[in-house]
Amino acid sequence: MTFTERAKQWLEQSSRNSLGIAVGVAVLLTAVGGAFNRGFVSPSNLLNLLAISSLLGLAAAGQTLVVLSGGEGIDLSIGAVISLSAVLTSQISNGQNGLLFPAVVVTLVVGALLGLVNGLGIYLAQVPPLIMTLGMSSVIEGIVLVYTQGQPKGQAPPFLATLGTGQVLGIPWLIIVWAVFTLIIWYVLKHMVYGRLLFLVGDNRSAGRMSGVPIAKLVVGTYALSGFFSACTGILFLGYTNTTYLNIGDVYILPSVAAVVVGGTALSGGRGGYIGTVVGAILLTVLDSLLTTMHMGEATRGIINGVVLLVLLSIYTRQPKDA
């Protein structure tokens, strides 16, 4: 077998295993960073990279579910819900541990409700997800502006700040929190009725309906979950930054979609999973950090980021010939 034949075969086979490619690329990028600067692969920097990834990873958790659910599912209100959640938690708790619990409860409920409204608009009113969540996004941003009068007050209670920046046995709390979330989401997708049906309904919604799946509950519930995960992200983000400002969540809108797609979840729904998104979030964070380490300008970083995404996706979408 010649080298090109072998390369071709590898590409064919690996295109079925996008997760493997993503892991490979993430490791490769880390190695490149290490070659460029030894400090890049030091344990503390790697843990720091993981901690930063965890916020993107959590923001992309809801996105993963929404994309998996099919029907051109996408949630562009993730950024706005994150911003609102950080503001809500900081204003309600006002930097006091004692008020943290009610603040978190209110924030999570509001996040889930906003997601629920998304779901209802999409399922009942048949608004395309892209439009519905984009519209929701600007509504929420407007509400935040009115609520804060442009000047968000308060700060993270000490407990939350510890969760956002502190460590236990040298491991950042953020990573531990993310690991717990990952485990739960993995279990839900793999073993719970909701998760199992989500993949099937995402593949073919009409077939799901005719097989007796309660589509309305499943789809609307998925958008509510996305709102819930965004709220979680917003709360942790507040802990990470300690104070908040307007539209802090905006930086996550498109990266959350990118992490999902780089992780091998098909935008058409029904294929992929959260482990892929975890790898996708790490890959994107490492890439961004690497380019910063190499002192690249804003423009160059943008270009390279884009090129890496496009190359990965073009490999994933190569369909095996027998399918």
Place this chain on the structure above:
Amino acid sequence: MLTIEGLRKEYGAVVALQGASLTLVPGTIHALLGANGSGKSTLVKMLGGVVRPTKGTIWVDEQRLEVGSPAHAIHKGIAVSYQETSLVPSMSVADNVLLGIEPTGKAGYVAQRSLRERAAEILDQLGLNIPPDVPVGELPTNIQHLLEIGKALVKRPKYMVLDEATAALRREEVKRLFSIVCSLRDEGVAILFVSHRFDEVYAICDRATVLRNGAVVGTRSLSNTSREELIQDMIGRRISLEPVQQKTGTSFKKQAVCLKARSLTNAELRGVDLEVSAGEIVGIGGLQGQGQTALLRALIGATTVRGDLETDGHQGLFRNPSHAAGNGVRFISGDRGREGVFGQRSIYENIVIGRIATFPLWKRASQRGENQAARALVEQLKIVHHSLFQEVRGLSGGNQQKVLFARTLASKPNVVILDDPTKGVDVSTRMEIHRLLRNLAGEGVGLLIASSDDEELAEVCDRVLIMYEGQIVRELTGDLQPSHITKASIEGAQSEKGKGAETRADSL
């Protein structure tokens, strides 16, 4: 003069039309008759240039019609009103009627004013009082069918084809259509009138060509042909296959009724009553599009319907298919690709969904031994596969259909409702599926099967209900023969006197 010569169409191994010939004479109305699957629609689509013939020629005024070119067919003066309509739902009435032949201005833009004027003319001719700006998708079906006819009329054709044009129309609309058609005939237009309504055929047609199993049986002058002769031509002599398995032959009156519907009514159904007993297989036959699919969908709550429903342990209509499934009523759609399989997911997942679809979403789905359970079903149904975890879209149509059966078996149903269960599967799979259906009934499940294949109904059913225009017009019991079912279907079209009367098949 339009002459069709030896027209043949093959779809893979299936021969839809095997060398049909006929001649349309200007100034006459020519009927085209035939039972389900006799090749009428294929012939019509070839005239319109939508389907390419495998063999054969269409001559229009001594010139050969280019195959597979709708534009050339229109150019040669052929206009077709299709049974399933060729309208664009989102476009306006005027744009639809003049689609493809829009009047253009000097620079090539569409001349809106003249477009609206011409559309208004046609609407007027059809007696339609609707604004030309509304999207067609918002109009009721009878109006849409009239617009489909208008779309043909506006082309001022020399040859006009009407495929089941009257099926969705009201009585007064049919009258109006007939006066238009007759005046066209008097102007020298040749009309091909495809219909299953004998009254209409006798009212306006001069000659009739009968198709059976894709071949022309003959062309007769209607003035000296009786209905019985036409029906005989349409049915012919059929070879009846031996039943796969002896039917139980028990009287189901004694068995518990597991599905009972009363006066189901909606846009497509006009008061349907039916009962299915445990262990019974009830068939729904009739000519195509008489409301069979609508009935199945109404039963599982997939469409809105009025009426009453009773199943084992549930009283009232189902809100949606999930509600039906939760009460043990499962559906297998005739549209396997769109509403049946999950193509990108594994055989395993496609089967397990039968068990878990109606569970609470937050419950644990995984179960010890569920792999073995799925594997057992795959073996039992002899699904040809290389792995339980391969994607279903890689399987053949027949094996995909078997996966749907495995899913239904996994759900442990009380009632199974099936739409064309052997559509597009090969002969041996078809026999296996028939055996499966009998076995399922043997276990006490009630089955309701709609099929356009009368041999299939005769083979597997204990009882066959014939539908016509949204009603059940006949019930056949006893020794079922495919030809009896076909005859009843066609006669249902002839008159509705049979409604409610229980006709024993052997007395036919």
